[in-house]
Structures are given as C-alpha cells and as structure tokens.
Amino acid sequence: MMFSSLAASEAQPRTLYHPSVTIKEGYLHKRKAEGLHLVTRFTFKKRYFWLSSETLSYSKSPEWQVRSSIPIQRICAVERVDENAFQQPHMMQIITQDNEGQLRTMYIQCKNVNELNQWLSAIRKASIYNERMLPFCHPGAFRGNRWSCCLQPDRTARGCSRTHSAVTLGDWSDPLDPDAETQMVYGQLLLGRDSLRSVCAVGSGVWAGEVRESG
Numbered sequence: 001m002m003f004s005s006l007a008a009s010e011a012q013p014r015t016l017y018h019p020s021v022t023i024k025e026g027y028l029h030k031r032k033a034e035g036l037h038l039v040t041r042f043t044f045k046k047r048y049f050w051l052s053s054e055t056l057s058y059s060k061s062p063e064w065q066v067r068s069s070i071p072i073q074r075i076c077a078v079e080r081v082d083e084n085a086f087q088q089p090h091m092m093q094i095i096t097q098d099n100e101g102q103l104r105t106m107y108i109q110c111k112n113v114n115e116l117n118q119w120l121s122a123i124r125k126a127s128i129y130n131e132r133m134l135p136f137c138h139p140g141a142f143r144g145n146r147w148s149c150c151l152q153p154d155r156t157a158r159g160c161s162r163t164h165s166a167v168t169l170g171d172w173s174d175p176l177d178p179d180a181e182t183q184m185v186y187g188q189l190l191l192g193r194d195s196l197r198s199v200c201a202v203g204s205g206v207w208a209g210e211v212r213e214s215g
Contacts, residue, residue, distance in 0.1 A: 024051045024122040026115070030058065033105040033142065044088075044109055051119075053126055056094070070096055070106075075127040077134045077163045078120055081107060085141040085148045090116045094123065097132060107141070124164065137163050 029044040047058040055069040074096040081091035090110040097103055110116040127133075136159030140149030150160035 022050055022052055023126060024119065025049060025062075027111075028058075028119070029109040031107045033107065044107075051122055051126060056123065056126075070094070072126050073130060074098070075123070075130055076103065076132050077137045078123045078127065079137050079139065079161075079163055080116070080120070081141070082139045082149060085139070085143075089113075092116060092120055093137070095134060095137060103134075134159065134163055137161060 026049060027046060028049050029046050030049075031044045047060060048062050048064070049056065049058045050067075051057075052072075054072055056072065056075075057067045057069040059065075059067045075094060076097050077093070077095040079093055079095075081093050083089050083091065085091065086107070086109075088109055090113055092108050092110070094106045094108065095103055096106070108119070110119060138147050138149050138159045139161045140147050142148075142155050146153045147155075147157070147160070150157075152160070
C-alpha cells in the first residue's frame, strides 16, 4: 500500500494520545478518488476502521488480520463533503500526501451526522501537530471532467473552500460520545500510571526533604 510506511528520515511526531490507544473504531464506507466516472453507492466499500495517534487503519472486518494503514503524519486535511457531490449524506474526505508528494483523497460515508462529527473531531485531534496541512480543499468531487463544487475543469486546481487546519473549540467542548472518550482517557491513564507514580515519588521525596530542613 502506498500509505503503509513512513520514510525512515521523518521525525517522531508529536501527539495528544499514547500510540497504543485506539482513539475511535467502527464500520464506515470508503472510496478512493480514482477515475472520472459517476460514483454510486455500490462503489463504496464497507470497512472496519481503527484510529490511533499513529495510523488510520482499516480492513474488511474487526477479525480480519490484513489491514491497510494510513500514517497520521501523511494527513493534510479532514473535511466534510457536500451532499450533492455523490448524492450521499454524511460524507467526509481525508486528503493525504504519499512518498512522492502526490495528494490522495479517500471519501468516507458515516451512518449519521453524529458519527460524522465524531470521526472528524477524532482525526483532527490526532493530526493536530501535522506540519503539511492544506489551507484549501474542494468540498465537492471531480466528476465529468470538472469539480462539482466550483466547476473548475482542472483536477489539480487549488481548493475553493478553506479547510479546518486547526482543531476548533467545538472539537474539544462537545464530545458527542462521552462513554468512548471516557474509556480512551482511562486507557491513557493506565498506560501512563508508572510514569505518574515515578513523578509522585520524586515529588514526595522533595517535599519530605523540605519539611525536614524547615523543622
């Protein structure tokens, strides 16, 4: 897969989450932007997705051993897609950059607007420190030799709509799935508990020494 590995020279990315924590997972329908033909609902494939701080992975089912992965560092934009682009609701797009510098777009359909907002928020949080985010993108699709949003005939034309290149206040203050976010935070606390204990032990020792000196 073109997204399956990062160049060895790339620096370790900053992240809000522990690498082994699954931030979000579930079934979605996906389609890569290939060809100029009309996209129908039958061209969207149902896949099970996992999001971590390092990769967005997917496979045919949760039990399927073979997974395709997109490194989070490769993400350049995560945006909604106009409903009239595919005549389908609850759509978003994930734009990535491959090893050759080419932009690739994956279109994803969610089952409802809440799920759409949750995935948008989660992926934006995971990619918040990316340095190659795009300032513009197309909210439509390139079909029939033109973009459905701005009608430009050039497939490589700059996007006609600004992207949300930063996490918005709503992404932080409006968790639409509190149970999932609570579970994620709990998982991160478990993974970091040894470090927290070490910090507390050092702090307790320093405090005890100060008490003895002041006595």
